[in-house]
Structure formats: C-alpha cells, structure tokens
Amino acid sequence: MRLVLVGPPGAGKGTQAALLAAQRGIPHISTGDLFREHVTGRTPLGRQAQEYLDAGTLVPDRVTYDMVRARLTESDAQKGFLLDGFPRTVAQADALAELLAAGGQTLDAVIEFDVPDDVVVARLRDRGRPDDTEDVIRNRQQVYRRQTAPLLTHYADILVRIDAVGTVEEIAEWVQEAVTTPA
Numbered sequence: 085m086r087l088v089l090v091g092p093p094g095a096g097k098g099t100q101a102a103l104l105a106a107q108r109g110i111p112h113i114s115t116g117d118l119f120r121e122h123v124t125g126r127t128p129l130g131r132q133a134q135e136y137l138d139a140g141t142l143v144p145d146r147v148t149y150d151m152v153r154a155r156l157t158e159s160d161a162q163k164g165f166l167l168d169g170f171p172r173t174v175a176q177a178d179a180l181a182e183l184l185a186a187g188g189q190t191l192d193a194v195i196e197f198d199v200p201d202d203v204v205v206a207r208l209r210d211r212g213r214p215d216d217t218e219d220v221i222r223n224r225q226q227v228y229r230r231q232t233a234p235l236l237t238h239y240a241d242i243l244v245r246i247d248a249v250g251t252v253e254e255i256a257e258w259v260q261e262a263v264t265t266p267a
C-alpha cells in the first residue's frame with residue numbers, strides 16, 4: 085500500500101503513521117524525521133536544511149525531493165510506504181507522481197488529518213521540539229495553509245478525511261477504517 089498523510093503541524097500524523105506503518109509492515113517515511121537526522125548527524129544536507137527547520141519554512145523542493153527519491157528506492161519501500169510530511173507542495177506531489185509512474189505505480193490514498201488550530205497549538209506546546217516555539221509554530225501553520233492545503237484539492241479523488249480530535253487509540257481506529265475503505 086502506498087499512502088500519504090497530510091495535515092497541519094501538530095495534527096498527530098507522526099504518531100499515527102508509526103502505528104499504521106507497523107501494522108501494515110511498510111516503512112514510515114517522515115521527511116521531518118529525515119531532515120532532523122541529517123541535522124543531528126551534521127551532514128551537508130543537514131547543514132543545508134537547518135535554517136529552514138529553524139524558521140519553520142519549507143526546505144526547497146529539489147533538496148527535499150532528492151532525499152525522498154533516494155529513500156523510496158531502498159528495498160524496504162518496494163512493497164509500499166507511508167509518507168508523512170511529503171508531499172507538502174503541489175510541485176512535490178507532481179514530482180512524486182512522476183517518480184511512481186516511472187515504476188508503473190500510483191498512490192492508493194491520501195489521508196487528511198482534520199484538526200482545529202487550538203488543539204494543534206496545545207499539542208505542539210506539550211511536544212517541545214526546538215522548532216515548537218510560538219513564532220515558528222505560527223509560521224509553520226501559515227506555510228501549511230498557503231503551500232500544503234492546495235494538495236487537498238489536488239488529491240480530491242483519493243482523499244480520505246479523518247477527524248483527528250480524540251485519543252491516540254480512537255484516531256488509530258479511524259485511520260484503520262480510512263485505509264480499509266479508501267475514497
């Protein structure tokens with residue numbers, strides 16, 4: 085199964101992605117996690133990405149796409165994958181579609197995590213990652229609305245929206261339903 089999770093920062097995608105990927109036996113590919121690993125490891129890509137992560141703006145599409153493409157060509161991703169945080173722009177979605185099409189593949193579903201702003205801000209405050217300061221959170225929310233939300237229209241045909249307000253267990257159940265009865 086090839087899935088994409090979309091939702092605002094703090095929607096709980098990462099938590100649910102890890103659960104779902106484990107259940108399905110497919111890799112959970114989080115671009116945020118990949119960038120943070122590069123930053124921690126002080127790789128050239130990490131040095132390039134750091135300023136964007138710190139500011140809460142998007143790492144340039146080309147840099148991001150090259151990293152994702154490399155990850156998707158690894159053997160564990162051949163049986164399917166769960167992308168968390170990618171694509172985040174329509175240009176990234178187009179690049180992904182082209183990459184998949186070259187292998188005769190398509191996405192099965194895009195799951196949207198629908199959650200109100202106030203819930204999100206509370207979750208992010210509790211998480212306390214370095215880019216979870218008030219200014220940077222606000223920036224990431226704005227980036228989501230401007231650059232990522234257009235994906236919801238772009239993927240209208242395969243989009244499944246889930247209500248992402250609830251306990252981790254409840255939301256996991258709704259995610260399960262969403263992937264077993266795709267759009």
Ligand code: ADP
Nearest residue numbers: 093094115116136137141142143148169170172
């Ligand atoms: P959140 O969903 O809480 O914003 P992520 O871990 O998904 O957190 O992303 C953290 C940061 O990593 C983003 O603010 C951005 O700088 C960078 N990033 C992650 N995914 C992408 C992407 N697909 N394109 C560009 N930048 C990205």
